[in-house]
Structures are given as structure tokens and as C-alpha cells.
Amino acid sequence: MKPSVSVALCTHNGARFILDQVNSIGQQSVLPAQIVVSDDASSDHCVEIAQAAIAELQSQSDLQLQILRNNPPLKVVKNFEQAVSACTGDLIALCDQDDAWHPDRLERMVAEFERRPDLLLLHSNARLIDAQGADLSESLFDAIEVQPFELAWIHGGRAIDTLLRRNVVTGATTVFRRSLLQYALPFPPEWLHDEWLAMVAAAVGRVDVLEDRLIDYRQHAANQVGARRETLLAKMQKALSTRDHTLAARAVRVEVLLDRLLQFGDAVPPETIEKVRKKLAHQRFRASLPQRRMARWLPVVGELVTGRYNQFGRGLHCVARDLLESGGG
Template sequence: MNTARPLEVSVALCTHNGARFLREQVRSICLQTLPPVEIVLSDDASRDDSVEVVRATVAECAVERPGYPVALRVLKNATPLRVVKNFEQAISACTRELIALSDQDDVWVPDRLAHMVARFQQDENLLLLHTDARLVDAGGNDLNQSLFHALEVTRSEVEGIHGGRAFDVFLRRNLVTGATTVFRRSLLADALPFPPEWVHDEWLGIVASTVGRVDLLEQPLIDYRQHESNQIGARRDTFVGKIRKALASRGNTHVERAIKAELLLERLLQIGDRVSPEIIAKVRSKIEHQRFRAALPASRLARCIPIFREAMTGRYDKFGRGVRGVVRDLFESV
């Protein structure tokens, strides 16, 4: 039995004109069965009363539960930093062993932190943990869909993460949603600064998977609100939507993915010997694959043989969605 004191949690909460839902979110944080020690609020030049709502709600909860005060630190940006750098600012100011990320419009189940902190207590090598979420509408009504369902998470991906192969999963695609994530503060030594080309949660997830253990909890521990003002939401593509994507213009998608992989390689080389040569080799191969896809000719007919040869290498499966990626490369416009 682990009798060590519970690890303490900082919450990195980022806001931008989010007053509409903030009271409900902050109450769900402060009234956890295992509450955090502090909330670091980084407000990105809000024009509404987001900061005032958070202050009032934290004070309200302190009156309701005087034995469990949650400290509040407020950082206010006069000029917007945007999502990635605003989260970087909030995360950098957190002081406790574990950091939980929070959007401004979700709701945590009451024992979310208790469940997640227990996993970190049990496994000292666990560096980052994320979970499923229940999707709800603006009014908090159940949409009868989970986050993992919307992302089309497969059983093999779940088992890969459980089995210590999160890096291979994330090199194909990101499954880490920041609003569901808790990680050890020690990760920041390798993850900061965040490249603006990456979303903060996918960057934290993939860097963590190269230097430590990443895992997931399959139960939904937050209500993930989907509404018209979501900066990043979750939505499962319909069949028609998938067809449209397959025929749409690729634009700079593969160029951007190659750049992201190059930035990852650069960071991993900076980390040094704690990253295995096998991981480095996989990232180099990912870069080659994305460069190949970016350089495909405009003529669909001229793409056929190169795409067939690339598919035979297995890299569509290793670094993308397999057959789905092949179909897109065959049919998408340039």
C-alpha cells in the first residue's frame, strides 16, 4: 500500500472571453474530492469579465470548503498570445509536482484528480496521463458520444499506449487532448519552449512519450463542451465528410507536417542520450514520408506508381492512417 502523501496539483487555466461557462468549470475544479493546491489563470486579453468570474468563484468555493483553500494566481495579457503560448505561460508559472490543463468551458467529474493522481502515485515512471471525455453541448446536455469515439480511437491504439508504445501511436496521429491531461512538472525541462507550429497538448504528449511513460484512462473524467466558440473541439467525420477530405486540396498540409517532424527531431537531439536511437530513426523516417507526400505531382495518374512504392515500405501505416492516407494521396487535388 502506498502511504506517501498525495502529489500536489497545479491547474493551468487559460481564458479568452470565456465568462459564459467559467463559473461552472472553476467550481468543478475547486470542489474536487482531491482539490488542487493552486490555479494559475492566464487570461489572453479578454474583453469580458473572465478574470473577475474566476476570482469570485474561487472565493465562493473557499467559503463553502474553508478547509481546502485553492490559491489563485492571475496573469493578464494585454496583447493576445494565442492558445499555444498562453498555455505555455500558464504552465510555466505552475509550481506543483503535477500540472492539470484546463480549458475555460468544460466540467470535471468530482473525483477526476483523485483518479489521476492515484495513477501517478502508483507509477513513478508515469510522465503524462490523459483520459476520455463525455461530449456535451453548450447547455451541458449529453451528445451520446465520447471524445475517443469522435477521434475514432482504435483498440490497437489504446492497447499500444497501455503497452508502453505511445510514441509509435502519436507519431501516426495525436490522441492527447489537453483538457483531459495531467503531467509531471519535470516534463517541462524537455518540452519548453513549445514550438508554435505544434498544439501544446500534442507536443507535451509526444515529447513525454520519448523520455517517460504515457498512459490513458478509458473512462470519461470531464464533460467536454462543444459549442460555437470552441477554439479546438471534437467532431467525428461523417462518411460524406471523409469523401470530401479525400478529394479536397492538400494545400500545405504535408509541408507543415514535415516541418513539425523536423522540429521534433531537433528537440529530441537536444535532449540527447535519454532518447533512444530507435526513436530518432523513426522521426527521420517520418520526415522522409511527409516530404514524399508533399512532393507528389499534380497529376493523379502520375502519382500512382510512387504512392504504390511508398505504400510497400509500410510508412503509410507507421506514420499515418494507412489505407486512408493512400486514398487521399491518390485522389486529393493540389
């Protein structure tokens, strides 16, 4: 039997786009068995719009619907945690309210899970569209500058190495086995839900990627995260910005990850634990650099020689930021 699919659809004032998304789910060549709508204190009619559209699907299939309403709102991470916790399918597809799935999205992704019992999480590329649905002539991977070697590492079973450098997994494109939740729940507040699921999956199992564009990923003013290519000017402005608490917060995120992985015993390879420890040491190093620019040069060059800037970050891009950011104090 084919694995069953649950859709974890999180909403918040999404009346403008929700119908397109629900209709795209109903047009899948392989239909889900369940949709969980977890609404975060919407003040518009997006839940009612979704419910009516899903009712049309239910008249033609055995689709199950569960609606959860939060008041006060849980915010995005805990809202998705609530949604996936209510899912009962073998596979869980994360779903944003403002995107649209291509008709073969589930068929393509379910087939990979059927073919590969070791696969825990699968994500894909996406076509970027604007608020009106017009093609922006750019893919998600183009916008976030995914490199060929990063994809090759993921295909080759080295997703953990890619993800310890930076996140390239977008939740709206992701499907994972429900069994992953035994490790991933609860979602820590320091992490976005999609980054956390991908990282934990890469630590305890296999993560892979389909490079085809399987959804339309809508870019508009109200995106929680979005995907926009940084211009050269924006990169320069970031490099010259004032040092803040971002690096310290990133170190805390790695501490949280390490603490969780250590709870899993033999489920996590020792070499993975060692990589996470080194990542933590690198983040702590960056967070503790001196305020004065000139005082950073020798330690940064020393860290660069170790290779950790390339192993756990974007190489010279991160070096430039650590050397050029102003002290802030």
C-alpha cells in the same frame, strides 16, 4: 505525501461557461494546491467570475491563485505555455474554460502518478456535451475514432508509435509531471500545446491513458479545436479537395520535433530517434508528390509497400487522399 497539483486554466471571453468549470474544480475529491488563470485579452468578465468563485474555494482551503493577463493576446499555445510555466505543483492539470471535471478526476489521475514513478503524462476519455450541458451520447474517443489497438499500444508502453501515426491526446483531459517542462519548454509555434507535450513525454518517458470519461468536454461554436466525428461525406470531400500546404507544414512539425529530441542526448532512446527520422522522410515524401494525379500512383504504391503509410498515418485513408486530391496548381 501526495503530489501537489496545479491547474493551468487558460481563458478568453469565457464568461458564459467559466463558473461551471471553476465549480467543478472546487468539487474535486482531491483538491488542487494552485490555480493559475492565464487570460488572453478577454473583453468580458470571465476573469472576475473565476476570481470570485476561486475566492470561495480559498475560504475553505489553502488554495493559491495566480492571475496573468495578456494584452495583446498570446494565442492559445503561448497562453498555455505561460500558464504551465507559472505552475509550482508536482503535477499540472491542463484546463479549458468551458469544460467541467467529474468529481473524481484528480483523485483518479493523481493515484496513477503515485503508483507509477515512471509515468510522465496521463490523459483520459471525456463525455461530449453541448453548449447547454446536454449529453451528446458520444465520448471523445468515439468522436475521434480511437481504435482499440491504439489504446493497447499506449497501455503497453508504445505511446510514441500511436502518436507518430496521429494525435489522440486532448489537453483538456491531460495531467503531467512538471518535470516534463524541462524538455517541452518552450512550446514551438508549429505545434498545439497538447500534441507537443504528449509527443515529448512519449519520447522521453511513459505516457498512458485512462479510458473512463473523466470530464465533460463541451462542444460549441467557439471551440478552439473541439471533437466532432467526420461523416463519410466529409471524408470523401477531404480526399477530393485541392492539395495545399498542410503536408509541408506537417513535415516542418516533425523537423522541429527531431531537432528538439536530438538536444536531449541519452534521454531519448535511439530507436525513438530512428522512428522520428522515418516519420520525417514519410511526411516529406507525401509533401513532394507530383501535382498530377496519375503521376502519383507508382510512388504512392511503392511507399505503401514499405508499410510507412500504416506506421506513420491512417493507412489507406491517407493513401486515398494522396491519390485523389487535386493538384491545386
